[in-house]
Amino acid sequence: MPFSVCMRDCYDTCSMVSELKDGRLRVKGNPEHPITAGFLCPKGALLPRWFHANDRLKNPLVRTGERGSGSFLETSWEEAIELVATKLREIIEKHGSESVLVYQYAGDRGVVNYAFPLRLFHYLNTAMLDYGICDRAGQEALKDVYGTAIGMDPEELKNQKLIVYWGINAFWTNLHGFTFAKKHGLEIWTVDVVRTETAKRSDRFFRIRPDTDVLFALGVAKVIIEEELYDRVFVRENVYGFEEFKNYVKTLSLDYVSRETGIRVEEIETFAREFAEKRGIIHIGYGFQRSLAGGEAVRAISILPALVGHRFGFIYDMKTIDKSYAEGAFLRTRPARRIPQMKLAEYIERGEVKFLYVYNSNPLASLPNQNLLRKALRESDVFVVTHDIFLTDTALYSDVVLPANTFFERLDIADSYYHRHVALNEPVARLYGKSNSEITRLLAKALGINNPYLYESDEGIVKKVLELNGLSWQELKAKGFVKVPEKPKEWETPSGKIEFYSQRAVRRGLSPFPEYRKFEGKYPLRLLTPTHRMTITSQYHNTHGMIDPYLYINPADASERDIEDGDTIEVFNDNGSIRTEARLTEDVPQGVVMLYKAFWVRLLGWNANFLTGDETVERYGNGSAYHSTWVEIRKV
Numbered sequence: 001m002p003f004s005v006c007m008r009d010c011y012d013t014c015s016m017v018s019e020l021k022d023g024r025l026r027v028k029g030n031p032e033h034p035i036t037a038g039f040l041c042p043k044g045a046l047l048p049r050w051f052h053a054n055d056r057l058k059n060p061l062v063r064t065g066e067r068g069s070g071s072f073l074e075t076s077w078e079e080a081i082e083l084v085a086t087k088l089r090e091i092i093e094k095h096g097s098e099s100v101l102v103y104q105y106a107g108d109r110g111v112v113n114y115a116f117p118l119r120l121f122h123y124l125n126t127a128m129l130d131y132g133i134c135d136r137a138g139q140e141a142l143k144d145v146y147g148t149a150i151g152m153d154p155e156e157l158k159n160q161k162l163i164v165y166w167g168i169n170a171f172w173t174n175l176h177g178f179t180f181a182k183k184h185g186l187e188i189w190t191v192d193v194v195r196t197e198t199a200k201r202s203d204r205f206f207r208i209r210p211d212t213d214v215l216f217a218l219g220v221a222k223v224i225i226e227e228e229l230y231d232r233v234f235v236r237e238n239v240y241g242f243e244e245f246k247n248y249v250k251t252l253s254l255d256y257v258s259r260e261t262g263i264r265v266e267e268i269e270t271f272a273r274e275f276a277e278k279r280g281i282i283h284i285g286y287g288f289q290r291s292l293a294g295g296e297a298v299r300a301i302s303i304l305p306a307l308v309g310h311r312f313g314f315i316y317d318m319k320t321i322d323k324s325y326a327e328g329a330f331l332r333t334r335p336a337r338r339i340p341q342m343k344l345a346e347y348i349e350r351g352e353v354k355f356l357y358v359y360n361s362n363p364l365a366s367l368p369n370q371n372l373l374r375k376a377l378r379e380s381d382v383f384v385v386t387h388d389i390f391l392t393d394t395a396l397y398s399d400v401v402l403p404a405n406t407f408f409e410r411l412d413i414a415d416s417y418y419h420r421h422v423a424l425n426e427p428v429a430r431l432y433g434k435s436n437s438e439i440t441r442l443l444a445k446a447l448g449i450n451n452p453y454l455y456e457s458d459e460g461i462v463k464k465v466l467e468l469n470g471l472s473w474q475e476l477k478a479k480g481f482v483k484v485p486e487k488p489k490e491w492e493t494p495s496g497k498i499e500f501y502s503q504r505a506v507r508r509g510l511s512p513f514p515e516y517r518k519f520e521g522k523y524p525l526r527l528l529t530p531t532h533r534m535t536i537t538s539q540y541h542n543t544h545g546m547i548d549p550y551l552y553i554n555p556a557d558a559s560e561r562d563i564e565d566g567d568t569i570e571v572f573n574d575n576g577s578i579r580t581e582a583r584l585t586e587d588v589p590q591g592v593v594m595l596y597k598a599f600w601v602r603l604l605g606w607n608a609n610f611l612t613g614d615e616t617v618e619r620y621g622n623g624s625a626y627h628s629t630w631v632e633i634r635k636v
């Protein structure tokens with residue numbers, strides 16, 4: 001049976017085996033894979049439903065009515081490609097290549113289907129995205145301390161006693177990682193604002209107030225240092241700025257930490273003592289760092305495993321293979337103009353983007369401040385092309401929509417941002433649409449480009465990327481995955497050590513030590529918009545169905561507003577307003593409300609991103625700050 005890889009934007013990157021039987025796709029986990037271990041998550045198990053969905057796009061569409069109205073005319077592939085190429089040529093001639101922006105993200109994580117289309121845009125010297133939507137602040141923060149955001153190989157958890165899930169709902173977002181830790185008998189702790197399904201399955205749950213993680217981590221560090229529970233030899237030899245850091249935390253009062261974080265002093269001490277004794281590992285989440293406090297928090301948290309003697313005792317990101325060949329930035333003749341991903345609306349509003357090519361992403365569901373983005377699109381003359389499997393909200397606002405096929409319909413490979421395995425994805429069947437790489441070749445041809453790099457086959461790219469990374473095609477073909485060996489890692493900081501005193505942060509105008517800052521909004525309730533069990537950001541809303549678009553609120557906050565379970569309410573702030581039903585639960589604390597992240601607006605009439613803030617964390621790479629959103633609620 002052919003091997004498949006679940007290409008979703010997800011930690012696990014499951015290796016699977018698939019077949020087409022009586023015209024229906026069947027998918028199973030590949031039992032040989034050390035982490036993904038032959039079972040699928042609830043979303044993965046429904047992949048055949050997604051593959052066979054009735055609403056898959058079949059023919060290219062050209063817009064005939066207002067943006068967003070849904071008036072399109074079906075057209076042939078030849079005409080659609082010709083139209084896109086003509087527009088692209090015209091706009092480059094009139095406004096220059098930097099008025100063209102390719103907007104893509106991790107809708108499909110295949111090396112070919114993620115990266116190869118970028119070759120065309122590099123060749124054309126267009127503007128490119130400066131990614132900031134997801135994990136950017138944490139990336140910068142970890143570089144400040146370790147020089148890299150790449151932490152430990154999670155398979156090493158086998159030899160550990162304790163893992164802390166800090167601001168990550170691993171039971172939903174990293175099920176195979178969570179299961180691996182459980183299977184190997186690790187003690188599991190969770191630090192979160194919400195009592196998540198991960199928290200409910202943990203040995204300990206530390207419930208923290210939003211944005212106060214930096215203080216909690218510093219408080220824990222203080223106890224570990226002052227009770228002399230840290231690894232003296234390791235710290236002496238490998239840490240830069242320990243004495244200064246020690247003096248920094250000395251001034252911190254645990255009572256203050258407790259008041260701000262909502263965590264009792266005894267709990268802070270217990271955390272510190274047991275974390276040191278069990279030499280804990282921390283899986284630092286992506287979710288919680290999407291706030292104005294995110295970068296500073298990650299810096300502080302990442303210090304804890306080093307205190308207890310781990311060289312790279314955190315899990316955050318993993319980059320095993322070099323994919324730059326597939327992306328082909330070498331085709332550029334001048335450096336790229338980079339447009340911050342989170343500022344798309346502003347750039348469109350200012351007329352700086354005249355041609356937008358979207359693939360692997362659904363920004364009209366996933367970007368914050370949707371009212372602003374939609375207004376910018378409606379009022380500008382930007383020509384928008386979207387390549388997607390479905391008629392998403394972004395497709396609805398596009399001038400041309402090109403049907404994509406799915407990963408079951410083509411060859412590719414994928415690495416993971418969690419583990420060290422690269423997996424093979426073989427074609428199983430062919431239904432509708434064209435792959436990201438096919439479209440790229442068609443566009444290159446329609447533009448009259450001769451460069452052979454734009455016509456390389458999928459197999460050619462896959463084999464070349466494997467070869468450049470010293471991996472064997474034969475082994476991959478036989479097993480469905482290969483592990484990328486780990487090279488000895490150094491800390492790529494200015495001092496060559498783990499920097500508790502961060503010189504890189506200082507250079508960016510930040511304090512050498514992680515700093516606590518309070519953020520307040522104009523409205524009283526903090527809105528969190530985390531991940532949903534059955535979707536991947538906006539994906540699967542239309543196919544898997546099982547979503548819960550409710551506002552979760554603490555009973556105390558609800559009763560103050562005369563709201564009962566099931567009441568229809570309005571949630572509003574200066575960005576927008578939405579209506580939904582209230583669900584009362586103690587799982588969210590007082591002062592915090594929760595909506596799941598980014599459903600299809602087309603299907604629901606709204607989503608959480610009509611409320612979320614688009615302010616970014618400038619000194620942390622313009623990282624997104626979705627969670628720094630405040631709202632008020634009233635019964636309607």
Ligand SMILES: Nc1nc2c(c(=O)[nH]1)N[C@H]1C(S)=C(S)[C@@H](COP(=O)(O)OP(=O)(O)OC[C@H]3O[C@@H](n4cnc5c(=O)[nH]c(N)nc54)[C@H](O)[C@@H]3O)O[C@H]1N2
Binds near residue numbers: 169208287528533538
């Ligand atoms: N099922 C499912 N899986 C997914 C996705 C999905 O949409 N659905 N999305 C994928 C993507 S793109 C990503 S980036 C990852 C994200 O994976 P996670 O990091 O697990 O995602 P989130 O649920 O956004 O955030 C994790 C937690 O952060 C908590 N949090 C918010 N603010 C704070 C705070 O100030 N302090 C602390 N300690 N916690 C806080 C939230 O309550 C939430 O439980 O998951 C991937 N996997």
Ligand SMILES: Nc1nc2c(c(=O)[nH]1)N[C@H]1C(S)=C(S)[C@@H](COP(=O)(O)OP(=O)(O)OC[C@H]3O[C@@H](n4cnc5c(=O)[nH]c(N)nc54)[C@H](O)[C@@H]3O)O[C@H]1N2
Binds near residue numbers: 539
């Ligand atoms: N409120 C709030 N919003 C958030 C977040 C949050 O925490 N809160 N999290 C943010 C995060 S972490 C992320 S990563 C972003 C993700 O935001 P997006 O990048 O928009 O991710 P998806 O919603 O997964 O959309 C991916 C799209 O790619 C399409 N696709 C899938 N496979 C293929 C393919 O092979 N070819 C083509 N051409 N298209 C394909 C899918 O159909 C889907 O429409 O969302 C962000 N949005």
Ligand SMILES: [Mo]
Binds near residue numbers: 009133134135286
């Ligand atoms: Mo993400």
